[in-house]
Amino acid sequence: MLSAKRALLLPALVLAVAAVAGVAHAQSPLGVGSAEPAFSIGGPFGPFFAWINTHQQAFYRSLTGALKAMRQDPSALTGLIGLSFAYGVFHAAGPGHGKAVISSYMIANEVELKRGVVISLLSALLQGVVAVALVGVAYVALRGSGITMTQATQAMEIASFAMVALFGAWLLWRKLRTLRLPSIAISAPLTVTSGAGRGPTGLSFQAVEVTDHDPSGDNGYCEACGVSHMPDPAMLRANEFNLREAWSAIVAVGLRPCSGAILVMSFALLNGLYLGGVLSVLAMSLGTAITVTLLATLAVTAKDVAIRIAGERSHTGRVVGHAIEIGGALFVLLVGLSLLGAALQA
């Protein structure tokens, strides 16, 4: 049973590591502005991502064009908002940690889809608000202070990625802890006696060694030793939606503003296009939220299908469920660590 569990854990691990192995520079090659650390993707998805890349580039160029046009013609605003929205949709389908963290969190945690949508939306909106605030602060307070906007962005980026890594570590620790509890019970089944060894609570514990037995029974319940060897993942999940945890995910993701939004906002501010800049960034955030929600839903659905194929109530199904959830938590940790490494290198 253990080897079967390992057999499934291993590919999950390898995939998680392979997916985050190639993180590019966090620094803009020109030394001004910070590039978003991005992952490289190859294999069958390579051409697809190249296609996404071409489109978001086209949308970005059109939207900066619309922004420039707004200086002469305020009616360009409607076009600008539409283009910003489209850019957000395509941009989120491309690089970035937001969707990686949120879908992994949802996979690791079986967050209700409805709540997943709210988390995606809030984190994307926070990213937009952070971009607007950052450029505003850079314009009003940072100029001449010796701290550049690039440095401020990098500091927030490091904080964001460190939070992502911590969040992943916490998800993983919690997941592994809940898995370990039942196995402790196997080696020390609880017996209540009223014998001499009674403690101050009136209860005493006696270790009973169960060695050779057949762990068979319904739903992994072991009739020989009286516990479930491989508990159902649903059993281990917190019933209540953990609000603090959701906010950690939102803040970890939202703290790192998107470079496109920063650039658009800087230009808007220097040209007095305040409304245009803010609405453009907001539209980008909405577009981003939609894509992140879609991808997270896709990930959760794929997980459910995998569990169903393996047999929902079967032992394999539970192993697959645990493996995917551990993989999700591990992925958040690795994404955070590799992005943090890239950000600190810059």
Added chain:
Amino acid sequence: MGNSLHMRHRSSILAALGVLSLPLPALAHPHIFAEARLEIVAGDDGNIAELQNVWRFDEVFSSSVLLDFDKNTNLKLDPSELAGLGETMRKSLADFHYFTTITLNGASMPINKPDVIHVSLKDNQLLVLFSVKPQQPVPLRGRLTFGIYDPSLYTSIDFPTDGDLVLKGAGFAKCQHKVVRPDPDEVISQNSATLTDAFFNDPTGTDMTKLFATRLEVTC
């Protein structure tokens, strides 16, 4: 453990779903756009003397640079601020070999750091001028290619017309040249196998970008 064999049969389907359920990140995309002009100068000794670059950056990126380097908050970039910007670029671009690729009969020819990068701000657009020299003599013999591109894909360097890639000097008189502008769709379909290999062999995944870059091919 009678079902362990069964499980192995399912493992390929499960692995495929596992891949699907993993969130997939991707390539960076350009946030910085520049229109470029490249002059390749031949020396009297029959080697490449230097490559002279002019880059004009887009207004949006230029405005974020202004926010970063306007130390005295007059919303202009003064000579000392421009000098600081040039030096920042000179240091930073070293990691990206100044976006310059020279090949001689297929072999890459390294370049030296430029002595200085000149930056000015005209009509809200940054104008960057610098020249680089090859580390070792690059003779005008055989097949030469010259390309300017950002391997990290963060900057898009665009040559508006073929006339923006120029050969200068008598040494090129006997050479033929043509500008090659790869069609991204064609590059992807022609190289889908090698592109995959390139992605897996090169952990930074960036080397293949040169396939998409505009280049000047010179045959002497």
